[in-house]
Amino acid sequence: MGNVSVSELRYIVGPSSYDSVGSKAMKVKKFLQDYFPSQDYLRRLGVCVFEAEANLAIHTTSGGDLLIVIYNNRVKVVAQDTGPGIPDIDKALTPGFTTAPEMARQLGFGGGVGLNNIKRFADSFWLESLKRGTTLVFEVWNDDSTQFDY
Amino acid sequence: MMTLRNLITKLPFQVLTNKCNFDVSFQNVYASDLLSNALASVNPETAWITVQVHQNILGIASIKQCPVVIFSEGAVPDDSVISLAEEKDIFLLTSSYPTFELSGLLYRLLKEE
Amino acid sequence: MKINEICKTVDAEILQSKGRLHIDIHTAFAADLMSDTLFIIMRDEDPLLLITGVTNLSVVRTASILDIPAVMIVRGKNVPPETIQLAEQNEIVLLRSKHIMFVVCGLLYKAGIQGVSWEM
Numbered sequence: 428m429g430n431v432s433v434s435e436l437r438y439i440v441g442p443s444s445y446d447s448v449g450s451k452a453m454k455v456k457k458f459l460q461d462y463f464p465s466q467d468y469l470r471r472l473g474v475c476v477f478e479a480e481a482n483l484a485i486h487t488t489s490g491g492d493l494l495i496v497i498y499n500n501r502v503k504v505v506a507q508d509t510g511p512g513i514p515d516i517d518k519a520l521t522p523g524f525t526t527a528p529e530m531a532r533q534l535g536f537g538g539g540v541g542l543n544n545i546k547r548f549a550d551s552f553w554l555e556s557l558k559r560g561t562t563l564v565f566e567v568w569n570d571d572s573t574q575f576d577y
Numbered sequence: 578m579m580t581l582r583n584l585i586t587k588l589p590f591q592v593l594t595n596k597c598n599f600d601v602s603f604q605n606v607y608a609s610d611l612l613s614n615a616l617a618s619v620n621p622e623t624a625w626i627t628v629q630v631h632q633n634i635l636g637i638a639s640i641k642q643c644p645v646v647i648f649s650e651g652a653v654p655d656d657s658v659i660s661l662a663e664e665k666d667i668f669l670l671t672s673s674y675p676t677f678e679l680s681g682l683l684y685r686l687l688k689e690e
Numbered sequence: 691m692k693i694n695e696i697c698k699t700v701d702a703e704i705l706q707s708k709g710r711l712h713i714d715i716h717t718a719f720a721a722d723l724m725s726d727t728l729f730i731i732m733r734d735e736d737p738l739l740l741i742t743g744v745t746n747l748s749v750v751r752t753a754s755i756l757d758i759p760a761v762m763i764v765r766g767k768n769v770p771p772e773t774i775q776l777a778e779q780n781e782i783v784l785l786r787s788k789h790i791m792f793v794v795c796g797l798l799y800k801a802g803i804q805g806v807s808w809e810m
Contacts, residue, residue, distance in 0.1 A: 449724075449751030453780075456755060466757060473755035474728045481725065522729075523630050523652055533613055535744040538628065538725035608792040610722035611743055614765070618790070626792065628726055650726070675730065675806070677720040677741065680792045681799020688796075 436495040440483035445534050448484045452477035455495055462497060463569050471548045472502055472567045478541040479506040479563060485531045487511075500569040501550075505562070513556040520546065578602045579690055581645065581668060584624075587686055590647070593659050593669040601644050601668060606687065608680050612637055619643040624683075626676055630654035638667045649676040691715050691803060693760060693783060696739065699801050700794045702762060702787035706774050709781035710759040713737045718803045720795050724752040730806060738806065741794055745769045750776045759783060764791045
């Protein structure tokens with residue numbers, strides 16, 4: 428793709444904003460269509476952003492920020508919130524384990540696969556969670572050399 | 578009517594609950610991951626297919642006297658949920674098929690009976 | 691299977707027809723949890739039908755992220771106008787069957803529609 432300048436997208440995700448879950452992911456996917464022609468790549472990235480967005484909407488006390496940085500052939504996503512934090516990260520990464528409220532599950536969210544899904548499809552994954560907040564950083568690369576095991 | 582015995586000999590299920598009474602039978606099947614829909618629709622003659630493994634499913638199965646819950650996509654609940662199901666006499670099975678194929682196979686089986 | 695044949699098979703109506711209405715569909719996936727759908731469907735599938743009891747906007751957004759061309763709402767549920775509108779904007783065909791999810795899956799499976807290939 429040559430020299431693509433760095434672009435940034437920034438969104439605020441409100442707490443319990445179930446109605447809008449996925450709307451940022453859709454915008455990101457649409458925006459990136461101009462950068463990346465691979466539908467497979469866009470889908471993979473879209474799923475990761477959707478899950479990060481859903482986590483902010485479902486699990487935070489005051490919502491959070493979603494930052495998307497596009498550079499070269501890669502996209503970095505930073506999802507940051509101000510709490511309440513993930514009490515047990517290992518458990519949160521177990522498929523099927525969910526602490527999502529019933530309300531969220533009634534709307535079709537909170538299947539307990541979100542973080543796992545990001546971990547599976549992202550090329551780098553970093554998660555730090557304290558009571559005062561959680562920071563999730565991941566990158567999805569469009570490099571030809573990357574092999575995905577799915 | 579299909580008995581559990583008949584069901585597990587015809588399709589590859591894993592039975593999660595011990596002390597299973599294989600003569601328990603059901604007449605129809607309801608597939609949903611939405612608890613409110615299941616609450617409205619399962620009954621003593623229904624086997625319920627879902628990927629939800631949360632303990633709340635037992636509350637619904639218990640209130641509606643639904644005898645069998647089948648988890649699709651190979652979902653398996655915590656041991657505590659399995660023990661609680663045993664106490665409540667609700668049978669839990671799991672299948673590696675997703676809901677679509679599992680429903681397709683069960684539908685064919687029920688129509689053949 | 692063409693979308694109009696699918697409709698005939700499961701007694702469905704077309705709620706929103708803008709999009710890839712004339713494609714051939716060979717595979718389907720049934721779920722109410724969108725995170726579950728996002729977890730399973732990642733391959734370059736044939737055009738896929740998503741069968742669901744969820745009628746809110748998230749179902750259209752999920753379909754859009756995953757490039758799913760058609761969604762079948764089960765149980766004759768009321769679909770909010772904003773869901774139909776978002777489907778139209780994103781060119782996702784919306785169908786609605788009177789049958790419950792189990793029966794829709796059963797009839798389509800019998801008619802030869804296959805499940806998505808997937809691994810745990």
